[in-house]
Amino acid sequence: MTAQNQQVKSSFQIDSATQNGETIDVLWKDGHKSVYNNLWLMDACRCKQCFQDDTLSVNPGNDPLTMPLSPSSNSVDVEQDGSLKIVWDDPRSDHESIFDSAWLRVHCQSETGRSLARKTWDKTLDMPTFDFNDVVSNDDALFVWLDSIIETGVSIIENAPRNEEAFRELAARVGFLHTRYHPSNVFTLDTTDKIAQKIQHAYKLDRLFYHSDLTAYTDSGVIQLLHCLEYNNSNQEAEGYSIIADGFKLAEVLRKEYPEHYQQLTEEYAPACRRRMVAEEKVLQEGGEALGNVSQNNTIGKYAWESYRLNHVIKLDEWGNPAEVRFNHNTRAPLSMPHDKVKSFYQAYRKFVELLEDQQYTKEFLLKLGQVLICDNGRILHGRTEVGSTLKRKVLGTYVKGESFKSRWRLLLGQKAQMNDFWLTGLSDKALETLANRFV
Numbered sequence: 001m002t003a004q005n006q007q008v009k010s011s012f013q014i015d016s017a018t019q020n021g022e023t024i025d026v027l028w029k030d031g032h033k034s035v036y037n038n039l040w041l042m043d044a045c046r047c048k049q050c051f052q053d054d055t056l057s058v059n060p061g062n063d064p065l066t067m068p069l070s071p072s073s074n075s076v077d078v079e080q081d082g083s084l085k086i087v088w089d090d091p092r093s094d095h096e097s098i099f100d101s102a103w104l105r106v107h108c109q110s111e112t113g114r115s116l117a118r119k120t121w122d123k124t125l126d127m128p129t130f131d132f133n134d135v136v137s138n139d140d141a142l143f144v145w146l147d148s149i150i151e152t153g154v155s156i157i158e159n160a161p162r163n164e165e166a167f168r169e170l171a172a173r174v175g176f177l178h179t180r181y182h183p184s185n186v187f188t189l190d191t192t193d194k195i196a197q198k199i200q201h202a203y204k205l206d207r208l209f210y211h212s213d214l215t216a217y218t219d220s221g222v223i224q225l226l227h228c229l230e231y232n233n234s235n236q237e238a239e240g241y242s243i244i245a246d247g248f249k250l251a252e253v254l255r256k257e258y259p260e261h262y263q264q265l266t267e268e269y270a271p272a273c274r275r276r277m278v279a280e281e282k283v284l285q286e287g288g289e290a291l292g293n294v295s296q297n298n299t300i301g302k303y304a305w306e307s308y309r310l311n312h313v314i315k316l317d318e319w320g321n322p323a324e325v326r327f328n329h330n331t332r333a334p335l336s337m338p339h340d341k342v343k344s345f346y347q348a349y350r351k352f353v354e355l356l357e358d359q360q361y362t363k364e365f366l367l368k369l370g371q372v373l374i375c376d377n378g379r380i381l382h383g384r385t386e387v388g389s390t391l392k393r394k395v396l397g398t399y400v401k402g403e404s405f406k407s408r409w410r411l412l413l414g415q416k417a418q419m420n421d422f423w424l425t426g427l428s429d430k431a432l433e434t435l436a437n438r439f440v
């Protein structure tokens with residue numbers, strides 16, 4: 001069941017397994033002991049009666065409503081290939097389960113804490129840097145890149161041809177482009193664009209403070225890509241430089257040093273809003289549907305949208321670890337909380353901003369021609385230094401759907417794990433990552 005030619009680590013090899021009333025206890029060759037509930041094992045069974053190996057979903061016949069509530073086994077054996085075989089005493093029919101040992105280990109019910117280990121960073125970050133040609137043409141290089149985004153939330157691609165086609169090609173390697181309330185899924189930040197400066201604060205030329213994008217929208221957990229097409233500055237000042245900070249690092253510092261502020265930012269809501277009345281954009285021909293009011297020649301549409309969302313500045317995952325950071329000064333809406341909570345919230349908010357202003361936690365750098373900056377918008381706060389009168393800077397931007405990025409990463413991890421699809425189905429990120437790294 002495991003890959004033919006590679007040996008798995010001892011922690012994934014069963015030493016012995018015994019029946020113990022309502023559980024089966026497994027002793028692993030690394031000395032760890034796992035206890036599996038019989039009901040859980042029966043429901044997780046991947047035999048043909050229980051699981052459809054073509055659709056990769058649970059068979060209707062595998063019914064928790066008709067399972068014996070105290071299932072017992074007639075025998076439990078470790079097979080030659082290392083998997084665990086259970087012959088059930090099941091009044092409904094003859095029933096055998098065979099479990100891949102590595103799969104069982106990552107589902108150990110006595111081990112808790114399934115968050116992915118992230119490397120938080122500060123100003124000392126050695127920016128993960130990759131080559132455009134490698135990641136667009138080679139899946140191994142692609143995996144290393146995507147994995148580094150999971151780990152640090154940020155990276156740079158070098159040697160990208162300076163055109164939109166190449167930018168789209170690169171983004172497509174990460175996942176599907178994220179479309180919002182208007183058709184443009186690739187936008188241009190151009191310091192000479194006077195119209196945009198009147199519509200969107202991020203296009204204005206003064207310093208753009210650290211922020212997350214899309215805080216007013218449900219789906220802000222996207223991967224952001226920014227591609228420098230043009231940078232021309234005659235006065236040699238550090239203008240239009242990128243600034244970034246690791247939201248998870250700030251959360252870590254707050255949690256440790258200012259727990260009362262951490263509690264505020266994880267428990268209280270900070271509303272965000274976006275109201276945009278007229279954005280004129282080319283109507284997308286693909287898909288055929290005009291999303292707004294279309295002009296007579298059917299090529300330019302007027303788009304308007306209105307959104308409001310309650311966010312935690314630091315959103316926690318199921319295990320109480322930071323899962324997402326959403327912070328944007330400019331899209332703040334009035335707080336929605338009792339009057340006696342307002343002061344302590346702003347104290348926490350100020351501390352968060354103070355940490356952002358502390359150069360210990362931030363990086364400032366020039367995004368050079370042909371470089372693409374990639375940020376996990378659910379984690380990294382980004383911005384830029386002021387743009388002076390002589391600077392000409394043109395940057396392409398887009399977002400990739402977070403779920404699509406995660407899917408791409410999980411598929412590549414699955415390839416590394418070298419297991420049948422029916423074992424790969426239904427694994428947490430952490431379990432999948434552990435399986436991909438189970439070989440000696």
Ligand SMILES: [Fe+2]
Nearest residue numbers: 202212213382
């Ligand atoms: Fe932004």
